[in-house]
Amino acid sequence: MTMSITPPLKTPMRFYSLPNDLCWCKSGLKYKRCHKESDSRELREERKRNEPHRVMPGKLSPKRTVPPHIAAPDYAQSGRPGKGSGKTLLNTEELQRLRKACQAAAEVLKITSQAIRPGITTDALDGIAHEAMLQRGGYPSTLNYRGFPKSICTSANEIICHGIPDSRPLQDGDILNIDVTIFLEGMHGDTNATFAVGNIDEKSQNLIRTTHEALWKGIGAVKPGLPLRVIGQAIQAYATAKGMGVVRDYCGHGIGDVFQTGLQIPHLDDPSATTLITPGMTFTIEPMITLGSPHAEHWNDGWTAVTEDLARTAQFEHTILVTEQGAEVLTLGPNNSAEDKPSV
Ligand code: MF3
Ligand code: CO
Ligand code: CO
Numbered sequence: 217m218t219m220s221i222t223p224p225l226k227t228p229m230r231f232y233s234l235p236n237d238l239c240w241c242k243s244g245l246k247y248k249r250c251h252k253e254s255d256s257r258e259l260r261e262e263r264k265r266n267e268p269h270r271v272m273p274g275k276l277s278p279k280r281t282v283p284p285h286i287a288a289p290d291y292a293q294s295g296r297p298g299k300g301s302g303k304t305l306l307n308t309e310e311l312q313r314l315r316k317a318c319q320a321a322a323e324v325l326k327i328t329s330q331a332i333r334p335g336i337t338t339d340a341l342d343g344i345a346h347e348a349m350l351q352r353g354g355y356p357s358t359l360n361y362r363g364f365p366k367s368i369c370t371s372a373n374e375i376i377c378h379g380i381p382d383s384r385p386l387q388d389g390d391i392l393n394i395d396v397t398i399f400l401e402g403m404h405g406d407t408n409a410t411f412a413v414g415n416i417d418e419k420s421q422n423l424i425r426t427t428h429e430a431l432w433k434g435i436g437a438v439k440p441g442l443p444l445r446v447i448g449q450a451i452q453a454y455a456t457a458k459g460m461g462v463v464r465d466y467c468g469h470g471i472g473d474v475f476q477t478g479l480q481i482p483h484l485d486d487p488s489a490t491t492l493i494t495p496g497m498t499f500t501i502e503p504m505i506t507l508g509s510p511h512a513e514h515w516n517d518g519w520t521a522v523t524e525d526l527a528r529t530a531q532f533e534h535t536i537l538v539t540e541q542g543a544e545v546l547t548l549g550p551n552n553s554a555e556d557k558p559s560v
């Protein structure tokens with residue numbers, strides 16, 4: 217979900233500072249009087265280096281259809297989501313339905329990712345995910361959500377998130393994020409992961425590993441009674457220690473009978489995230505980590521967010537339920553196994 221406010225930054229980072237922030241080099245000067253100019257030169261050079269791998273927009277296939285026996289969310293026709301029940305805590309019966317949706321989302325993500333190979337188009341992956349969701353009796357939540365045209369998001373290489381599946385064939389050496397959200401029995405389950413296409417370089421492997429670990433650092437920080445802020449603090453500390461950037465413009469979100477509730481989960485340290493973590497809350501954590509600049513630019517399709525320097529970026533996402541102990545991850549793989557948990 218899009219961040220509606222821009223929090224002040226505690227630690228100015230390279231390529232990250234605003235003109236009047238103190239420079240990241242700790243000179244004590246304002247950024248605009250110090251490294252701003254040389255950073256923008258470096259940004260331009262980095263952009264040129266990455267240009268050969270740049271993802272370009274392809275063609276969209278016709279809109280996929282959903283049979284009438286599958287219950288669709290309120291926005292399926294209009295593109296405009298309503299407020300839902302407005303309830304933030306689910307009862308036992310509602311939770312049971314959310315668990316089912318989350319489980320189905322994990323299954324669909326797994327099935328779709330197994331089809332990844334050089335040469336397959338992201339549109340073909342969209343078709344596989346679409347059918348797998350229908351088979352489970354679910355509606356692909358992204359289809360016409362605020363006008364989004366496809367059933368999943370596919371974000372390759374420098375695409376941060378919200379990539380639209382199209383005619384571009386995957387290439388050996390690409391990295392690809394697949395984001396699956398299913399609306400099943402009145403609840404949305406949301407999960408994503410980043411995968412290698414064929415053989416990828418070591419930097420990309422590192423990026424994927426670190427992003428996955430950063431998600432689990434965020435999950436590990438969830439403790440009832442603490443402010444939501446601790447989640448972003450844990451993610452930011454982990455990623456920046458590895459020299460990577462954290463995207464600020466998109467955050468996690470409350471979820472349930474509404475795809476994205478008003479609850480925002482920042483992935484960076486945000487002093488304004490003072491809401492207390494409470495048992496029964498259901499939300500996503502979905503950090504986007506970059507090898508270069510964490511700043512986003514957008515394609516003119518109105519959706520696709522890319523890094524401004526075209527450096528690669530990865531993302532992982534789980535839907536979680538806050539318990540008395542911490543977080544229960546609802547979108548673990550089919551056997552609810554520990555296979556998704558990294559060792560650090
Ligand atoms: N699943 C995405 C998320 O994790 C949201 C996609 S919204 C869409 O928040 F409109 F882009 F599909
Ligand atoms: Co999400
Ligand atoms: Co998602």
